[in-house]
Amino acid sequence: MKKKNTLLFTVNKKGHAHSNPDLLRIILDTEYTKIDFGYTAKEMYIKGGWIRMEQNTFIEIKETGKRYVLTQAIGIPINPEYHYFESKKEWRYFSLYFPAIPQTDCTINIIEIENGSKNDFNYYDIELKMENGVEVLG
């Protein structure tokens, strides 16, 4: 298949726990990989609680085992910083950037903490079929 500049995948995948953000979109660019998330503050936490990302969050390609470590986070602080919500009714949209992964069919895991708890933002077995990607106009 012809390689394209930027491919967008609409995912809308829930995390492995109720408290995880929703994985919304994955964008494969030739220079970076961008993953968009949406988080809604949870009733069970006082004033909605807090969120942050671990610095060593990575994408793992299951077929090759190759890992791509987080390069930038937009809209969410990196540990040891926190984003504290002020109420249970808030929400947050954020994006994580990683190095470019190959634009070939693959299955990926997005791991904040390996073998982590349900509270960690881990996502498993996300299938990326290039034929489902839509080219983004520049």
Next chain:
Amino acid sequence: MGQNYKFTPYSLYGMIFFITFMKKLTMPISKSAYKRYKIIDSILRNTRDYYPTIVEIQTAIEKSLRQKPSLDTLEKDFKNMKLPDPHGFEAPIAYCRKNKGYHYTDSNFSINGVSLTEKDVSSIKEALELLQSIGSSRVSDSFNYALDKILVSCKEEFPDGDSKRKIIETESVSGSRGFEHFDTFFKACKNRIPVSFTHYSYQKRRFKAVVIHPILLKEFDNFWYLLGYSESHKALRTFGFDRIYEPMLLKRLFIATPQDIVSSYYKDIYGVYPIKNQPKQEIIFFASAMVSNYFEAYPVHESQMCKKRDSGNLYSLQLIPSMELIKMFRSYGSELRVLEPRWLYEEMKK
């Protein structure tokens, strides 16, 4: 209530001209540069047998603007004016060695592209006044910038206007969330480009990434919305700008919605969000004598009928019930009572 702007045929004509003209003006030209271009253009348009030197152009600009541009600046101006559309005006400026001066090689050329009649000028000024009044926070930065350039041009050519005097004031608050996407959505609607964005539903308190085939931008009650065909919903949907994150234009086949469906979509609804599973139906309400004055002056919908009573009026509407209708009814408190349908009567009591 929605706001209506009345256009005369001339102002409509002016608006069309204005939009066509603005298409050329998308490059970042400063106001002062644009003023110089106008003067250079007016000099070069009227050359006939006269070929001004760069120093003569400099003197003319100094006389008009009371500021002397350097010769370097003028050379840059020539260069910029020569740039192709949309960065410049493709001005055919050339130096004539024989006559030792500058001229347009096409004697009919003007950066305005077209000469204006008095009616044109009048209608453009009318349209500009309207745009200036509704401008600022309502339209995008690039639109405002282009508008500024038109106003600069207008003031130079037609100095009689007192454009600072505001004649129309509309409700608008700057800094509305999501409004920064206006340009993207406008482009997507105009050029029929599918768009991906993530949307946060206030009601469901949930994010969702969607692909929309956009149709139109709608303003209601000072809120902006995008109407489009949603791939995941397989139907037309309305999205508030304020709930949209990171729209991205997609290279994908556009799914067009027939115009008659689009035209009828908002026809029988007050607002933009219909109540789920509620068809068009008769809604009857009683409004106090005081509140009735407003309903008489500003009908909710073209179907509005009225039976007058001493204590107030009885109104009926043929509408698809909407969230905005309920909100509007509630805003009148005890001065308004919904009588039919029963479910809406119950809803109003909540």
